[in-house]
Amino acid sequence: MPTDIEIARAATLQPITAIAERIGIPEDALHSYGRHIAKIDHAHIRALEARPEGRLVLVTAISPTPAGEGKTTTTVGLGDALNRIGRRTVICLREPSLGPCFGMKGGAAGGGRAQVVPMEAINLHFTGDFHAITAAHSLAAALIDNHLYWGNALDIDSRRIAWRRVVDMNDRALRGITQSLGGVANGYPREDGFDITVASEVMAVFCLARDLADLEERLGRIVVAETRARAPVTLADLKATGAMTVLLKDALQPNLVQTLEGSPALIHGGPFANIAHGCNSVIATRAGLRLGDYAVTEAGFGADLGAEKFFDIKCRQAGLSPSAVVIVATVRALKMHGGVEKKALGTENVAALEAGFANLARHVENVRRFGAPVVVAVNHFHADTEAEHAALKALCADRLDVEAITCRHWAEGAAGAEALARAVAALADGTPRRTPRFAYPEEAPxxxxxxxxxxxxxxxxxxxxxxxxxxxxxxxxxxxxxxxxxxxxxxxxxxxxxxxxxxxxxxxxxxxxxxxxxxxxxxxxxxxGEIMTMPGLPKVPAAEGIHLDADGRIEGLF
Structure with a gap:
């Protein structure tokens, strides 16, 4: 089987103007980044507000393992399959961070026959959104230290500056630093540190803002320090928000690309779900709902992280309500949760599958707490056996009263997820639109x-x-x-x-x-616990295998 990058490179992509036309976006509303990537103009996004919204489908997963689950791949495969059965669908994803691309996890463009493309561009610099977010965050950091240097009119307590710096790379050496060394001309020395860009509050604001005006207002509310009297100091106090909004103006326009099968995909924003809220931008999700009959989006990592934050943060703030939730599982991952080591996953083991089923069961029960109907997508791997899939489907039906559907979109594309698409469409169409139930009331401590x-x-x-x-x-x-x-x-x-x-x-x-x-x-x-907002690289980083071949093509990216 060819690799993901070989499959992506062999694909014949349509001009992005043709993808846009299919969902009613005129060419003059696009800002093109070559032939296959474009941003959608702010004015057109505003014009979409007059359209009715389609059905929202959330894709989440069990707790991740080294065996792999394929949540993004399933999101892409499901979107392709819904389009295949005649349901006009837009896929809404997060942008990949460079940290995992060169670290351990790899990119975030899907895999096999269920990818968004051009995969290399998406996984690397794409349209520069992350660089703009890093620059805006860095400008705020520079303005804080500059304010201290030139007299500190706000009486900021330098011991209580909460604004750390960011870079979009895994670099454990930057978790704690001492800055401004070298003499009076370099400012006041103090302890500081770096987070990865996806953990920046600027990233979170970017993904939750409704428009440019809301973005600037939210940036102004960010608390970066306290005064010596313990009063909060905001970015509005530092007069930073206008310039930061200028840096983010173009980035806030959603990015339009396509899947291998020509489905439209909006890829915008990228907070991690283990250290941030783990969802793509509200602007892109809203646009997807108004451009299609269905919008399929994903939330990072397992449902205990991404899906919980999707409901309790994103839906609560943006007024969104999913009509169906897909929980992605694999036989391999459930066997790992049942105690099997990765090297032994190729051997049939129904008993381990049954033991690991508890992880899937808790995720299903948790999602149901939010009042959303659930279906389980079992992402098929070549070493899986019929007995294992039959056992998993029986467990889901008997213990959870939920349907589990075997999906082969990685190998077969949309055709391999058609059964899932029909089940999701039936669930979504049969669910009345209503405000989700949340895990806790706003007024609770x-x-x-x-x-x-x-x-x-x-x-x-x-x-x-x-x-x-x-x-x-x-x-x-x-x-x-x-x-x-x-x-x-x-x-x-x-x-x-x-x-x-x-x-x-x-x-x-x-x-x-x-x-x-x-x-x-x-x-x-x-x-x-021990979670870090600046990850480190693994013992053998993915970067060691990424290179250019003799023809200047990228190899080793996944």
Whole structure:
């Protein structure tokens, strides 16, 4: 079987103007980046507001494993399959971060016959959105230190500056730094650090903003420091928001590309779900709903992270309501959750599958708490056996009363996901539009919101909030932020904060070591366990295998 990049390179792509025309976007509303990528003009996005919205379908997954689940691949395959059966569908995805591309996870363009293309451009610099977000964030950091240098009229306490720097790369050496060394001309030395760009509050604001005006207003609400009197200092106080909005103006226009089968795809924004809210931009999702009868989107990692934040943060803020939710699982991954090592996954093991089924069951139950109908997509791998798939379908039917559908979109494209598409369309069409149920009420204390998620969705006995984090929560509430939702930052590999506790652990304690206020984005981040907002590279980074061949073509990208 050819590799993902070989499949993508062999495809014959349509001009992006033809893809746009298919969903009613005129050529003069496009800003082209070559023949196959374009941004949709702000004016056309505003004009779409007069159109009715289609049905929203969310794709999420079980807790990820090294065996692979294929959530983005399934999102693409489902979108292609819905178009194949005559349902006009737009796919809405996040943009890949360079960190995972050169680290361990790889890109985020799907795989096999279910990819968005041009894959190489999407996985690398694309249209420069992440660079614009990094630049806007960096401008804010520079303005803070410049304000201190030129007299500190706002009386900022340099010990209480919360605004870290960002770069879109995995670099553990930058987690903690000492800046402004070298003398008086370089400013005031202080401890600082870097996060990866996808963890930036600018990224979160970018993805939750309704338009440019909302973007600038949200940027102004971002709290970057405190004064010596413990009063908050915002980016509006620093007069940073106008210039930051200028840097983000073009980036805020959604990116239009296509799948291998010619389905339109909007790829825009890219927060991680383990350290941020894990959803593509509200602007792109809204546009997709108005450009098609269906919009299929995905939320990062397992349903305990991406899907929970999709409902409790994105849907709550944007007024969205999914008509159906797809939970992606694989036989391989469930066997790993049942205790099988990766090297033994090629051997049939129904008993391990049954043991690992508890992970899928908890994710299904969790999604149902939000009031959305669920179907399970079983992403087929070549070593799977008929007995394993039959057992999984029976478990889903007997224990969960949910349909599980075997999908072969990786190998067969849209044809391999047609059964899933028909099931999703039936679910979506039969679900009345209504506001989702949320995990907690807005008026609950912040600590109670964290506790509710831990107990009801993670199966935890309780939470343990470190004293520093508890004091911050109290300060946030005193400053009027009690109503905000919480954004849990924890390992994606487990319902607990220990990545080795696979399956569906219960009775554990979720340790909250720190909290951060994201007032512009409109949530409070709870940093749990050992999760890092600046990842590191693995022992053997993917970057070691990426190179140009003799003809100047990229090899090793996946």
């Amino acid at each position: 912040l600590a109670d919101k964290i506790r509710t998620i831990a107990r009801t969705l993670y199966g935890a006995a309780d939470i343990q909030v470190e004293s520093k984090a508890a004091a911050k929560l109290a300060q946030f509430e005193a400053n009027g932020h009690r109503h905000l939702p919480v954004c849990m930052a924890k390992t994606q590999y487990s319902f607990s904060t220990d990545p080795s506790l696979i399956g569906a652990p219960s009775g554990h304690v979720v340790a909250v070591r720190d909290v951060r206020l994201s007032a512009g984005a409109g949530f409070v981040v709870a940093i749990c």
